[in-house]
Amino acid sequence: MIREVHRDFSTWNDLPWKFEAGTPAIIEAVGLGAAVEYLSVLGMEHVHAHEQALTRYALERLANVPDLTIYGPSAERRGGVVSFTLGEIHAHDLATLLDREGVAVRAGHHCAQPLMERYGLAATARASFYVYTTSAEIDALAEALERSRDVFAF
Amino acid sequence: MDDVYREYILDHYREPRNHGKLDQPDVHAADTNPLCGDRVELDLRVKDGRVTEVAFQGRGCAISQASASMLTERIEGATLDELRALTPQDIFEMLGVPIGPARQRCALLALRVLHEGIGGSYTGRYTELDEEGAGD
Numbered sequence: 001m002i003r004e005v006h007r008d009f010s011t012w013n014d015l016p017w018k019f020e021a022g023t024p025a026i027i028e029a030v031g032l033g034a035a036v037e038y039l040s041v042l043g044m045e046h047v048h049a050h051e052q053a054l055t056r057y058a059l060e061r062l063a064n065v066p067d068l069t070i071y072g073p074s075a076e077r078r079g080g081v082v083s084f085t086l087g088e089i090h091a092h093d094l095a096t097l098l099d100r101e102g103v104a105v106r107a108g109h110h111c112a113q114p115l116m117e118r119y120g121l122a123a124t125a126r127a128s129f130y131v132y133t134t135s136a137e138i139d140a141l142a143e144a145l146e147r148s149r150d151v152f153a154f
Numbered sequence: 155m156d157d158v159y160r161e162y163i164l165d166h167y168r169e170p171r172n173h174g175k176l177d178q179p180d181v182h183a184a185d186t187n188p189l190c191g192d193r194v195e196l197d198l199r200v201k202d203g204r205v206t207e208v209a210f211q212g213r214g215c216a217i218s219q220a221s222a223s224m225l226t227e228r229i230e231g232a233t234l235d236e237l238r239a240l241t242p243q244d245i246f247e248m249l250g251v252p253i254g255p256a257r258q259r260c261a262l263l264a265l266r267v268l269h270e271g272i273g274g275s276y277t278g279r280y281t282e283l284d285e286e287g288a289g290d
Contacts, residue, residue: 090215092190096158096257108190122191122214151159152216 047131051080054129058082058138065145071124080129083110086145089152091123097151098125101144103137158217158251166220171227174209183271187263192218194267196226204233215260217253222264224248229268238274240265 001013001021012018039047056075059082062068067087072078086094095107107125109116116123127141179197186193192214199207208226212219228248229237245265246253253261262276269276 090190092215092257092260093159093217096254100157152164 042131050131051129054133054135054138055080055082057135061138061142065142067149068145071119081126083124083126085121085124086149089148091125094125094148097148098144101147103141103144158253160251163220163249163251164216166223167216170219170223172209173211175211176207176209181271183267185263185267185270187218187259190214192260192263194218194222194264196267196271198271200234205229205231217257218260218263221245221249221261225264225268234272237268237272240274242276
C-alpha cells in the first residue's frame with residue numbers, strides 16, 4: 001500500500017500495511033475456517049485411520065494387477081496416495097484410459113522431477129484417497145487398470 | 155468406438171512408420187514437451203522444394219508417437235509450402251479421433267517440430283495450451 005503517489009515517485013506505507021493492499025483474503029479465510037470445522041467434526045484421528053485403511057487395501061488389491069509397478073513405501077509410511085506405472089504404457093496414456101472408465105488420476109512427474117530421475121521414469125500415474133473415497137472405488141481402479149492393460153495388449 | 159486408442163493409432167505407436175534417422179538430412183529438428191517429456195526428432199531430405207525422404211525418432215505417449223508416425227506418411231512428397239500451411243486442425247483430422255484438451259500438446263508435438271525445422275506457422279506455442287496442470 002502506498003503512502004504518497006506523485007507523477008514521478010511514490011512512497012510506501014510501513015510494514016505490514018505495505019504488503020496488504022486491496023481487499024484482504026476474506027473469502028479464503030472463511031473457506032479455511034469451514035474446512036477446519038468439517039475436519040474437526042469428522043475427527044482427524046478418523047481421517048487418518050480411514051486413509052490408512054484405504055491405502056493398505058489399495059496396496060493389497062493393486063498388487064494383484066499384472067504388470068503394475070507401485071512406487072514408494074509400505075502403507076504405514078505413506079499418506080493416502082499411490083503412484084504406479086502399468087507395463088510400458090506411458091502414464092499420460094494410462095490416465096486417459098482410466099478417465100474413460102470413470103477413474104480420475106493424476107499423471108506426470110508430480111512436481112518431483114529429481115525423484116522421477118532417481119527411479120528412471122518419465123512419469124507415473126497417481127491415485128489419491130480422501131475421506132469420501134471408498135474401497136469399492138479402489139476395486140473400480142483395479143478393474144479399470146486390468147482393462148487398460150488389454151487395450152495396449154502386451 | 156469413438157476413441158483415441160483406436161487400433162490404427164496403437165498400430166502407429168507399436169510400429170512407427172519412417173522410423174529412424176537420415177544420413178546428412180537437409181532439415182533436422184527436435185523438441186521435447188516440457189511437461190511430460192515426450193520427444194520427437196525429425197529428419198527431412200528435400201529436393202526442389204519437395205520432401206523426398208523423411209524419418210523420425212522419439213519417445214513418449216501413444217498419441218505423440220502415433221501422431222509423428224502418421225505425419226511422416228503425410229509429409230512424403232509434399233512441398234515445403236504445403237507443410238508450412240498445416241494447422242493443428244489438420245493434425246486432429248489426420249488422427250481422426252477426438253483429442254481432449256489435456257492431450258493436445260501430445261498430438262501437436264510432431265507438427266511443432268516440423269514447423270521449427272522448416273519455419274512454419276505452428277511453433278513455440280506451448281503457453282496457449284498450458285493452462286491445465288502447469289505445475290505438473
